[in-house]
Amino acid sequence: MPGSGAVTRNTLRRQIADALRDEVLAGRLPAGREFTVKQIAEQYEVSATPVREALVDLSAQGLLESVEHRGFRVKVFTVEDFRGMIEARKLVADGIFRLLVERGTGPGCGERLVSVRRRAEEAQRAAESGSLEVLIGYDLRFWRELGELLGNVYISEFLHRIRVQCWVFAVPHLQREPQLRTRLWYGHTRLLDAVTRGDAEAARLLVQEYNQSGLDWAAQLQDAGAVPGSGPGSGPKVRPGAGRGVRSGVRPEA
Template structure:
Protein backbone atom coordinates (compact mmCIF):
# COMPACT_ATOMS: atom_id res chain seq x y z
CA UNK A 1 0.00 0.00 0.00
CA UNK A 2 2.85 2.39 0.84
CA UNK A 3 4.37 1.77 -2.60
CA UNK A 4 1.06 2.51 -4.29
CA UNK A 5 0.74 5.80 -2.39
CA UNK A 6 4.25 6.81 -3.48
CA UNK A 7 3.42 6.09 -7.13
CA UNK A 8 0.22 8.15 -6.89
CA UNK A 9 2.06 11.07 -5.30
CA UNK A 10 4.83 10.98 -7.91
CA UNK A 11 2.23 10.90 -10.70
CA UNK A 12 0.48 13.92 -9.19
CA UNK A 13 3.80 15.65 -8.84
CA UNK A 14 4.55 15.22 -12.55
CA UNK A 15 1.04 16.19 -13.60
CA UNK A 16 1.07 19.37 -11.53
CA UNK A 17 4.56 20.31 -12.72
CA UNK A 18 3.56 19.74 -16.35
CA UNK A 19 0.32 21.72 -15.93
CA UNK A 20 2.08 24.71 -14.36
CA UNK A 21 4.88 24.62 -16.93
CA UNK A 22 2.27 24.69 -19.69
CA UNK A 23 0.58 27.67 -18.00
CA UNK A 24 3.90 29.54 -17.98
CA UNK A 25 4.64 28.70 -21.62
CA UNK A 26 1.13 29.73 -22.67
CA UNK A 27 1.59 33.11 -20.99
CA UNK A 28 -1.23 32.53 -18.53
CA UNK A 29 1.26 32.72 -15.65
CA UNK A 30 3.35 35.75 -16.68
CA UNK A 31 6.79 36.54 -15.26
CA UNK A 32 6.64 37.76 -11.68
CA UNK A 33 3.38 35.95 -10.81
CA UNK A 34 3.51 34.84 -7.17
CA UNK A 35 1.70 31.94 -5.51
CA UNK A 36 1.98 29.61 -2.54
CA UNK A 37 1.87 25.84 -2.18
CA UNK A 38 -1.50 26.23 -0.46
CA UNK A 39 -2.99 28.21 -3.37
CA UNK A 40 -1.90 25.65 -5.96
CA UNK A 41 -3.04 22.74 -3.80
CA UNK A 42 -6.49 24.31 -3.47
CA UNK A 43 -6.62 25.09 -7.20
CA UNK A 44 -5.99 21.46 -8.14
CA UNK A 45 -7.79 19.94 -5.17
CA UNK A 46 -4.79 17.92 -3.96
CA UNK A 47 -2.61 17.73 -0.88
CA UNK A 48 0.33 20.06 -0.32
CA UNK A 49 3.08 17.43 -0.60
CA UNK A 50 2.97 16.70 -4.37
CA UNK A 51 2.43 20.41 -5.06
CA UNK A 52 5.50 21.40 -3.05
CA UNK A 53 7.55 18.75 -4.85
CA UNK A 54 6.27 19.93 -8.25
CA UNK A 55 7.14 23.55 -7.50
CA UNK A 56 10.60 22.56 -6.31
CA UNK A 57 11.06 20.63 -9.58
CA UNK A 58 10.07 23.69 -11.62
CA UNK A 59 12.42 25.86 -9.57
CA UNK A 60 15.23 23.39 -10.33
CA UNK A 61 14.37 23.71 -14.03
CA UNK A 62 14.76 27.49 -13.76
CA UNK A 63 11.11 28.41 -14.39
CA UNK A 64 10.27 29.43 -10.82
CA UNK A 65 12.08 31.23 -8.04
CA UNK A 66 11.57 30.26 -4.43
CA UNK A 67 11.06 32.79 -1.65
CA UNK A 68 11.19 31.30 1.83
CA UNK A 69 8.56 33.69 3.15
CA UNK A 70 6.34 34.36 0.12
CA UNK A 71 6.22 31.04 -1.72
CA UNK A 72 7.15 30.92 -5.41
CA UNK A 73 7.16 33.31 -8.34
CA UNK A 74 7.49 32.83 -12.09
CA UNK A 75 11.02 33.74 -13.07
CA UNK A 76 11.45 36.85 -15.20
CA UNK A 77 14.24 36.16 -17.69
CA UNK A 78 16.19 39.09 -19.12
CA UNK A 79 17.51 39.70 -22.63
CA UNK A 80 20.98 38.82 -21.37
CA UNK A 81 19.59 35.56 -20.00
CA UNK A 82 18.09 34.80 -23.41
CA UNK A 83 21.34 35.54 -25.24
CA UNK A 84 23.16 33.27 -22.79
CA UNK A 85 20.65 30.50 -23.51
CA UNK A 86 21.22 30.91 -27.25
CA UNK A 87 24.99 30.76 -26.77
CA UNK A 88 24.76 27.58 -24.69
CA UNK A 89 22.32 26.06 -27.15
CA UNK A 90 24.57 26.92 -30.08
CA UNK A 91 27.61 25.23 -28.60
CA UNK A 92 25.77 22.03 -27.72
CA UNK A 93 23.50 21.76 -30.77
CA UNK A 94 26.36 22.26 -33.22
CA UNK A 95 28.19 19.32 -31.67
CA UNK A 96 25.07 17.15 -31.62
CA UNK A 97 24.29 17.54 -35.29
CA UNK A 98 27.89 17.18 -36.34
CA UNK A 99 27.81 13.79 -34.62
CA UNK A 100 24.45 12.90 -36.17
CA UNK A 101 25.61 13.45 -39.73
CA UNK A 102 29.16 12.12 -39.28
CA UNK A 103 28.48 9.04 -37.13
CA UNK A 104 24.81 8.45 -37.81
CA UNK A 105 21.99 8.08 -35.32
CA UNK A 106 21.84 5.62 -32.46
CA UNK A 107 20.75 2.06 -33.44
CA UNK A 108 17.04 1.52 -34.11
CA UNK A 109 16.18 5.15 -34.88
CA UNK A 110 14.27 4.61 -38.13
CA UNK A 111 10.83 4.82 -36.53
CA UNK A 112 11.93 7.71 -34.33
CA UNK A 113 12.96 9.69 -37.42
CA UNK A 114 9.43 9.23 -38.73
CA UNK A 115 8.08 10.59 -35.44
CA UNK A 116 10.45 13.57 -35.55
CA UNK A 117 9.29 14.34 -39.08
CA UNK A 118 5.67 14.39 -37.90
CA UNK A 119 6.61 16.86 -35.15
CA UNK A 120 8.37 19.00 -37.77
CA UNK A 121 5.33 19.06 -40.03
CA UNK A 122 3.00 19.97 -37.17
CA UNK A 123 5.36 22.70 -35.96
CA UNK A 124 5.50 24.25 -39.43
CA UNK A 125 1.71 24.17 -39.72
CA UNK A 126 1.44 25.89 -36.33
CA UNK A 127 3.82 28.63 -37.48
CA UNK A 128 1.78 29.19 -40.63
CA UNK A 129 -1.46 29.44 -38.65
CA UNK A 130 0.07 31.57 -35.90
CA UNK A 131 -0.90 29.02 -33.22
CA UNK A 132 1.77 29.85 -30.66
CA UNK A 133 0.69 27.43 -27.93
CA UNK A 134 0.43 24.55 -30.42
CA UNK A 135 3.81 25.46 -31.91
CA UNK A 136 5.53 25.41 -28.53
CA UNK A 137 4.31 21.89 -27.81
CA UNK A 138 5.45 20.48 -31.14
CA UNK A 139 8.68 22.49 -31.19
CA UNK A 140 9.72 21.14 -27.79
CA UNK A 141 8.93 17.58 -28.86
CA UNK A 142 10.72 18.03 -32.19
CA UNK A 143 13.99 19.19 -30.65
CA UNK A 144 13.84 16.70 -27.78
CA UNK A 145 13.29 13.75 -30.10
CA UNK A 146 15.83 15.01 -32.64
CA UNK A 147 18.57 15.52 -30.05
CA UNK A 148 17.59 12.16 -28.53
CA UNK A 149 18.70 10.42 -31.74
CA UNK A 150 22.27 10.84 -30.53
CA UNK A 151 21.45 8.44 -27.70
CA UNK A 152 22.71 10.66 -24.86
CA UNK A 153 19.93 11.53 -22.40
CA UNK A 154 22.11 14.00 -20.50
CA UNK A 155 22.48 16.13 -23.62
CA UNK A 156 18.82 15.93 -24.66
CA UNK A 157 17.62 16.75 -21.11
CA UNK A 158 19.97 19.74 -20.89
CA UNK A 159 18.83 21.12 -24.24
CA UNK A 160 15.18 20.59 -23.39
CA UNK A 161 15.59 22.63 -20.23
CA UNK A 162 17.25 25.49 -22.14
CA UNK A 163 14.58 25.41 -24.83
CA UNK A 164 11.78 25.58 -22.24
CA UNK A 165 13.49 28.61 -20.68
CA UNK A 166 13.86 30.24 -24.12
CA UNK A 167 10.13 29.89 -24.72
CA UNK A 168 9.35 31.17 -21.21
CA UNK A 169 11.26 34.35 -22.04
CA UNK A 170 9.89 34.69 -25.57
CA UNK A 171 6.17 34.10 -25.07
CA UNK A 172 5.25 37.43 -23.38
CA UNK A 173 7.16 39.36 -26.06
CA UNK A 174 5.71 37.35 -28.94
CA UNK A 175 2.16 37.81 -27.66
CA UNK A 176 2.68 41.56 -27.44
CA UNK A 177 4.24 41.84 -30.90
CA UNK A 178 2.18 43.26 -33.81
CA UNK A 179 3.58 40.53 -36.11
CA UNK A 180 3.77 37.21 -34.29
CA UNK A 181 5.26 35.26 -37.21
CA UNK A 182 8.28 37.55 -37.42
CA UNK A 183 9.56 36.01 -34.20
CA UNK A 184 8.96 32.38 -35.15
CA UNK A 185 11.45 29.99 -36.77
CA UNK A 186 9.98 27.49 -39.25
CA UNK A 187 12.90 25.44 -40.57
CA UNK A 188 11.92 22.18 -38.86
CA UNK A 189 11.16 20.30 -42.09
CA UNK A 190 14.33 21.46 -43.81
CA UNK A 191 16.44 20.40 -40.85
CA UNK A 192 15.02 16.89 -40.56
CA UNK A 193 15.44 16.50 -44.33
CA UNK A 194 19.12 17.44 -44.07
CA UNK A 195 19.68 15.12 -41.11
CA UNK A 196 18.00 12.25 -42.96
CA UNK A 197 20.23 12.84 -46.01
CA UNK A 198 23.33 13.12 -43.85
CA UNK A 199 24.10 16.52 -45.42
CA UNK A 200 26.55 17.95 -42.88
CA UNK A 201 26.96 21.34 -44.57
CA UNK A 202 23.22 21.93 -44.84
CA UNK A 203 22.66 20.83 -41.24
CA UNK A 204 25.28 23.31 -40.03
CA UNK A 205 23.74 26.08 -42.16
CA UNK A 206 20.25 25.44 -40.80
CA UNK A 207 21.37 25.17 -37.18
CA UNK A 208 23.29 28.43 -37.56
CA UNK A 209 20.22 30.06 -39.11
CA UNK A 210 18.07 28.78 -36.25
CA UNK A 211 20.32 30.26 -33.57
CA UNK A 212 20.91 33.47 -35.52
CA UNK A 213 17.16 33.89 -35.85
CA UNK A 214 16.89 33.94 -32.06
CA UNK A 215 19.66 36.51 -31.73
CA UNK A 216 18.21 38.72 -34.49
CA UNK A 217 14.80 38.59 -32.83
CA UNK A 218 16.36 39.54 -29.48
CA UNK A 219 18.02 42.51 -31.19
CA UNK A 220 14.61 43.80 -32.27
CA UNK A 221 13.54 43.75 -28.63
CA UNK A 222 16.60 45.78 -27.67
CA UNK A 223 15.76 48.32 -30.38
CA UNK A 224 12.15 48.53 -29.27
CA UNK A 225 13.18 49.02 -25.64
CA UNK A 226 15.60 51.74 -26.65
Protein backbone atom coordinates in the same frame (compact mmCIF):
# COMPACT_ATOMS: atom_id res chain seq x y z
CA MET B 1 0.47 -2.59 -2.09
CA PRO B 2 3.52 -1.26 -0.19
CA GLY B 3 4.71 2.05 -1.48
CA SER B 4 1.64 2.69 -3.63
CA GLY B 5 0.99 5.96 -1.78
CA ALA B 6 4.43 7.24 -2.75
CA VAL B 7 3.86 6.19 -6.37
CA THR B 8 0.53 8.03 -6.46
CA ARG B 9 2.05 11.14 -4.91
CA ASN B 10 4.98 11.12 -7.35
CA THR B 11 2.58 10.77 -10.29
CA LEU B 12 0.51 13.68 -9.00
CA ARG B 13 3.69 15.66 -8.44
CA ARG B 14 4.67 15.18 -12.10
CA GLN B 15 1.17 16.03 -13.33
CA ILE B 16 1.12 19.28 -11.35
CA ALA B 17 4.65 20.20 -12.46
CA ASP B 18 3.77 19.49 -16.11
CA ALA B 19 0.52 21.49 -15.92
CA LEU B 20 2.19 24.49 -14.28
CA ARG B 21 5.09 24.36 -16.75
CA ASP B 22 2.57 24.46 -19.58
CA GLU B 23 0.81 27.44 -17.99
CA VAL B 24 4.13 29.29 -17.76
CA LEU B 25 4.98 28.39 -21.37
CA ALA B 26 1.59 29.63 -22.56
CA GLY B 27 2.04 32.93 -20.71
CA ARG B 28 -0.94 32.37 -18.42
CA LEU B 29 1.43 32.38 -15.45
CA PRO B 30 3.60 35.32 -16.54
CA ALA B 31 7.06 36.33 -15.38
CA GLY B 32 7.04 37.80 -11.88
CA ARG B 33 3.73 36.21 -10.84
CA GLU B 34 3.81 35.10 -7.20
CA PHE B 35 1.72 32.35 -5.61
CA THR B 36 1.75 30.04 -2.63
CA VAL B 37 1.64 26.27 -2.21
CA LYS B 38 -1.79 26.71 -0.62
CA GLN B 39 -3.18 28.56 -3.64
CA ILE B 40 -2.04 25.87 -6.07
CA ALA B 41 -3.20 23.05 -3.79
CA GLU B 42 -6.66 24.61 -3.55
CA GLN B 43 -6.79 25.17 -7.32
CA TYR B 44 -6.05 21.50 -8.00
CA GLU B 45 -7.92 20.23 -4.95
CA VAL B 46 -4.95 18.20 -3.72
CA SER B 47 -2.79 18.13 -0.61
CA ALA B 48 0.10 20.54 -0.18
CA THR B 49 2.86 17.89 -0.31
CA PRO B 50 2.84 17.00 -4.04
CA VAL B 51 2.32 20.68 -4.91
CA ARG B 52 5.33 21.74 -2.87
CA GLU B 53 7.42 19.00 -4.47
CA ALA B 54 6.26 20.04 -7.96
CA LEU B 55 7.16 23.67 -7.29
CA VAL B 56 10.59 22.66 -6.01
CA ASP B 57 11.09 20.63 -9.21
CA LEU B 58 10.20 23.64 -11.37
CA SER B 59 12.55 25.80 -9.31
CA ALA B 60 15.36 23.30 -9.98
CA GLN B 61 14.58 23.63 -13.69
CA GLY B 62 15.03 27.39 -13.46
CA LEU B 63 11.40 28.33 -14.11
CA LEU B 64 10.43 29.39 -10.59
CA GLU B 65 12.15 31.15 -7.71
CA SER B 66 11.48 30.59 -4.03
CA VAL B 67 10.43 33.80 -2.26
CA GLU B 68 11.14 33.67 1.46
CA HIS B 69 7.95 33.72 3.58
CA ARG B 70 5.85 34.38 0.44
CA GLY B 71 5.91 31.22 -1.68
CA PHE B 72 7.14 31.05 -5.27
CA ARG B 73 7.51 33.41 -8.21
CA VAL B 74 7.73 32.77 -11.95
CA LYS B 75 11.29 33.66 -12.87
CA VAL B 76 11.88 36.84 -14.84
CA PHE B 77 14.33 36.28 -17.69
CA THR B 78 16.03 39.35 -19.16
CA VAL B 79 17.12 39.91 -22.75
CA GLU B 80 20.68 39.20 -21.61
CA ASP B 81 19.51 35.90 -20.14
CA PHE B 82 17.84 35.06 -23.45
CA ARG B 83 20.99 35.88 -25.38
CA GLY B 84 23.00 33.63 -23.05
CA MET B 85 20.48 30.80 -23.54
CA ILE B 86 20.85 31.05 -27.31
CA GLU B 87 24.65 31.04 -27.09
CA ALA B 88 24.51 27.89 -24.92
CA ARG B 89 21.89 26.33 -27.19
CA LYS B 90 24.05 27.06 -30.21
CA LEU B 91 27.11 25.33 -28.77
CA VAL B 92 25.18 22.22 -27.76
CA ALA B 93 23.05 22.01 -30.92
CA ASP B 94 26.07 22.41 -33.21
CA GLY B 95 27.69 19.42 -31.54
CA ILE B 96 24.51 17.34 -31.66
CA PHE B 97 23.89 17.82 -35.36
CA ARG B 98 27.51 17.37 -36.30
CA LEU B 99 27.51 13.98 -34.54
CA LEU B 100 24.13 13.02 -35.97
CA VAL B 101 25.35 13.69 -39.49
CA GLU B 102 28.72 11.97 -38.91
CA ARG B 103 27.21 8.86 -37.33
CA GLY B 104 24.01 8.78 -39.33
CA THR B 105 20.68 7.92 -37.73
CA GLY B 106 21.70 4.28 -37.62
CA PRO B 107 19.71 1.03 -37.79
CA GLY B 108 16.50 0.78 -35.82
CA CYS B 109 15.77 4.51 -36.04
CA GLY B 110 13.08 4.21 -38.69
CA GLU B 111 10.10 4.44 -36.36
CA ARG B 112 11.71 7.20 -34.32
CA LEU B 113 12.38 9.21 -37.47
CA VAL B 114 8.71 8.87 -38.42
CA SER B 115 7.79 10.35 -35.04
CA VAL B 116 10.33 13.17 -35.37
CA ARG B 117 9.04 13.98 -38.85
CA ARG B 118 5.48 14.16 -37.53
CA ARG B 119 6.62 16.66 -34.89
CA ALA B 120 8.54 18.61 -37.55
CA GLU B 121 5.54 18.84 -39.86
CA GLU B 122 3.16 19.87 -37.08
CA ALA B 123 5.62 22.46 -35.71
CA GLN B 124 6.18 23.92 -39.16
CA ARG B 125 2.46 24.03 -39.85
CA ALA B 126 1.82 25.81 -36.55
CA ALA B 127 4.62 28.33 -37.18
CA GLU B 128 3.37 29.10 -40.67
CA SER B 129 -0.15 29.70 -39.35
CA GLY B 130 1.01 31.69 -36.32
CA SER B 131 -0.47 29.19 -33.79
CA LEU B 132 1.94 29.94 -30.96
CA GLU B 133 0.70 27.52 -28.28
CA VAL B 134 0.52 24.62 -30.70
CA LEU B 135 3.97 25.47 -32.03
CA ILE B 136 5.58 25.43 -28.58
CA GLY B 137 4.45 21.91 -27.79
CA TYR B 138 5.49 20.40 -31.10
CA ASP B 139 8.70 22.42 -31.30
CA LEU B 140 9.86 21.16 -27.90
CA ARG B 141 9.02 17.58 -28.81
CA PHE B 142 10.75 17.91 -32.19
CA TRP B 143 14.06 19.14 -30.81
CA ARG B 144 13.97 16.70 -27.89
CA GLU B 145 13.28 13.65 -30.06
CA LEU B 146 15.82 14.75 -32.66
CA GLY B 147 18.46 15.13 -29.95
CA GLU B 148 17.58 11.73 -28.50
CA LEU B 149 18.61 10.09 -31.79
CA LEU B 150 22.15 10.73 -30.58
CA GLY B 151 21.54 8.35 -27.68
CA ASN B 152 22.87 10.67 -24.94
CA VAL B 153 20.09 11.54 -22.50
CA TYR B 154 22.22 14.10 -20.64
CA ILE B 155 22.74 16.18 -23.76
CA SER B 156 19.10 16.01 -24.85
CA GLU B 157 17.83 16.88 -21.35
CA PHE B 158 20.21 19.83 -21.06
CA LEU B 159 19.16 21.18 -24.44
CA HIS B 160 15.47 20.66 -23.62
CA ARG B 161 15.81 22.68 -20.41
CA ILE B 162 17.40 25.60 -22.27
CA ARG B 163 14.72 25.47 -24.95
CA VAL B 164 11.94 25.60 -22.35
CA GLN B 165 13.55 28.65 -20.76
CA CYS B 166 13.89 30.31 -24.18
CA TRP B 167 10.17 29.86 -24.79
CA VAL B 168 9.29 31.16 -21.31
CA PHE B 169 11.17 34.37 -22.10
CA ALA B 170 9.87 34.68 -25.66
CA VAL B 171 6.13 34.03 -25.22
CA PRO B 172 5.00 37.36 -23.66
CA HIS B 173 6.96 39.30 -26.28
CA LEU B 174 5.67 37.17 -29.15
CA GLN B 175 2.08 37.56 -27.92
CA ARG B 176 2.43 41.30 -28.52
CA GLU B 177 3.84 40.91 -32.03
CA PRO B 178 1.42 42.27 -34.67
CA GLN B 179 3.16 40.16 -37.34
CA LEU B 180 3.73 36.99 -35.31
CA ARG B 181 4.43 34.68 -38.24
CA THR B 182 7.43 36.75 -39.31
CA ARG B 183 9.04 36.10 -35.91
CA LEU B 184 8.64 32.31 -35.91
CA TRP B 185 11.16 29.88 -37.36
CA TYR B 186 9.73 27.06 -39.44
CA GLY B 187 12.69 25.15 -40.85
CA HIS B 188 11.93 21.96 -38.91
CA THR B 189 11.37 19.67 -41.90
CA ARG B 190 14.32 21.15 -43.81
CA LEU B 191 16.60 20.44 -40.84
CA LEU B 192 15.34 16.89 -40.47
CA ASP B 193 15.82 16.32 -44.22
CA ALA B 194 19.44 17.50 -43.96
CA VAL B 195 20.15 15.22 -41.00
CA THR B 196 18.45 12.25 -42.67
CA ARG B 197 20.50 12.54 -45.86
CA GLY B 198 23.73 13.23 -43.93
CA ASP B 199 24.24 16.76 -45.26
CA ALA B 200 26.39 18.27 -42.51
CA GLU B 201 26.79 21.68 -44.16
CA ALA B 202 23.05 22.14 -44.77
CA ALA B 203 22.26 21.12 -41.17
CA ARG B 204 24.91 23.52 -39.84
CA LEU B 205 23.57 26.42 -41.90
CA LEU B 206 19.98 25.79 -40.82
CA VAL B 207 20.92 25.67 -37.12
CA GLN B 208 23.04 28.79 -37.61
CA GLU B 209 20.12 30.55 -39.30
CA TYR B 210 17.81 29.54 -36.45
CA ASN B 211 20.10 30.75 -33.68
CA GLN B 212 21.05 33.95 -35.51
CA SER B 213 17.38 34.86 -35.92
CA GLY B 214 17.05 34.57 -32.13
CA LEU B 215 20.09 36.75 -31.51
CA ASP B 216 18.84 39.38 -33.99
CA TRP B 217 15.47 39.43 -32.24
CA ALA B 218 17.18 39.77 -28.84
CA ALA B 219 19.06 42.81 -30.15
CA GLN B 220 15.80 44.38 -31.34
CA LEU B 221 14.18 43.75 -27.97
CA GLN B 222 17.20 45.27 -26.23
CA ASP B 223 17.01 48.38 -28.42
CA ALA B 224 13.28 48.67 -27.76
CA GLY B 225 13.79 48.39 -23.99
CA ALA B 226 11.57 45.30 -23.68
CA VAL B 227 10.22 44.70 -20.18
CA PRO B 228 9.75 41.05 -19.09
CA GLY B 229 6.44 39.98 -17.63
CA SER B 230 4.34 42.79 -19.12
CA GLY B 231 2.53 40.71 -21.70
CA PRO B 232 -1.02 39.32 -21.77
CA GLY B 233 -2.16 37.41 -18.71
CA SER B 234 -0.16 39.49 -16.22
CA GLY B 235 -3.10 40.18 -13.94
CA PRO B 236 -3.12 39.17 -10.26
CA LYS B 237 -5.19 35.98 -10.30
CA VAL B 238 -3.47 32.59 -10.35
CA ARG B 239 -5.21 30.33 -12.86
CA PRO B 240 -3.06 27.23 -13.42
CA GLY B 241 -5.99 25.18 -14.74
CA ALA B 242 -9.29 23.86 -13.63
CA GLY B 243 -8.11 20.78 -11.77
CA ARG B 244 -5.70 17.90 -11.74
CA GLY B 245 -6.97 16.48 -15.04
CA VAL B 246 -6.42 19.63 -17.07
CA ARG B 247 -4.34 19.41 -20.24
CA SER B 248 -2.69 22.52 -21.62
CA GLY B 249 -2.77 23.51 -25.25
CA VAL B 250 1.03 23.58 -25.43
CA ARG B 251 1.28 19.81 -24.95
CA PRO B 252 1.06 17.88 -28.22
CA GLU B 253 -0.50 14.47 -28.30
CA ALA B 254 1.93 11.56 -28.34
